[in-house]
């Protein structure tokens with residue numbers, strides 16, 4: 001048995017979806033444990049491209065069990081839009097392939113309204129959220145007024161909880177944020193209908209997961225977002241509202257932390273960020289533009305263009321420490337083909353001080369300059385390379401240097417978006 005975590009080691013969009021889909025071949029169960037449909041994962045299989053948001057990327061395989069764990073926030077409307085989309089693409093999404101935790105919190109219409117109104121109220125200090133209601137839903141969870149999936153499918157409980165929430169939220173929306181009141185009856189009618197469709201998928205997923213583990217199955221936990229969007233360790237407040245790091249796996253799926261066997265950090269060969277917040281190695285110039293165009297760095301969920309920059313080893317080293325990474329999957333290496341020289345940030349220079357570790361204070365971070373090391377680039381097309389040995393010498397030197405800086409082996413290298421464009425150096429399930 002392996003209980004294996006796939007995590008974003010940067011600011012999200014590292015290629016977690018592609019890697020989850022690839023590694024799902026060897027797993028029987030694929031689990032989302034945090035976040036919601038703020039995530040956007042593009043997965044290419046053969047000629048087809050799939051866009052996933054809330055449903056685990058294991059869904060593209062037949063006969064795998066996919067779990068939406070209790071730590072996820074579930075927008076039922078978004079869920080069924082995604083199920084309908086997948087079914088239209090020929091991917092079956094039945095309750096035998098997908099189950100949803102009865103303890104997961106439900107994203108309600110007022111969460112989406114609040115997300116947008118609060119962003120507007122923040123003015124120039126907005127976070128740049130995806131507007132999917134993620135933050136307000138987690139706020140209610142921790143404030144203890146949230147509606148869980150088990151509440152939604154119990155008509156009497158739902159009616160009561162919805163009433164309380166609508167009354168309270170409308171006061172806040174209208175009187176404080178200047179928005180429009182939401183209608184209880186309309187939402188009730190719509191969500192009771194959604195609840196009926198949701199019911200067959202709902203289970204105590206912690207019990208099911210434990211059973212699967214006892215049967216020695218390989219379990220793959222699919223992270224959403226990334227290290228520096230983690231609510232505790234990220235560039236707060238420019239973060240998402242969940243623990244994106246490995247510590248979120250246990251609380252977000254209902255297993256004990258001792259059951260997690262390994263963690264693979266997904267890192268791009270460069271860095272991107274979408275939304276606001278600090279980004280030390282950002283290239284607001286033609287090099288950044290070049291990476292954006294070559295890497296098609298535009299968001300899957302919001303369509304926003306992603307900010308691009310050089311690889312930041314301080315960030316990925318931070319991810320290695322806080323996640324206990326056992327492997328790195330090095331993604332989008334093909335995008336760097338053609339650069340004469342590649343820069344790697346090895347530390348930050350902050351006044352007279354050299355920082356090796358990512359600071360908590362954004363004010364301090366703002367005063368930091370990246371310390372760069374220059375590596376020679378390569379020009380050969382690597383998108384068809386299947387064996388590590390066949391990569392250009394300079395690409396291998398780049399990877400070796402990254403391994404030295406991070407202290408974790410690069411066991412997988414991705415040279416294109418397709419499932420087939422993956423170089424495996426070591427079976428990560430064997431570790």
Ligand code: GDP
Nearest residue numbers: 013014015016017040041042332414415416417
């Ligand atoms: P996720 O949110 O971490 O799953 O990542 P996204 O799917 O949002 O963004 C990664 C993008 O890179 C997607 O468009 C993928 O199809 C693409 N991609 C993944 N791996 C590679 C790769 O090795 N090379 C190239 N060129 N594209 C890749």
Ligand code: IMO
Nearest residue numbers: 012013038039040128129130224225240274275
């Ligand atoms: P995947 O799984 C990149 C960012 C948003 C914003 C911040 C807070 O595709 O890697 P939220 O809506 O979560 O409250 O927004 O987090 N963000 C992501 N950035 N990839 C994601 O997911 C993200 N999910 C949220 O842009 O800056």
Ligand code: MG
Nearest residue numbers: 013039040041
């Ligand atoms: Mg993404």
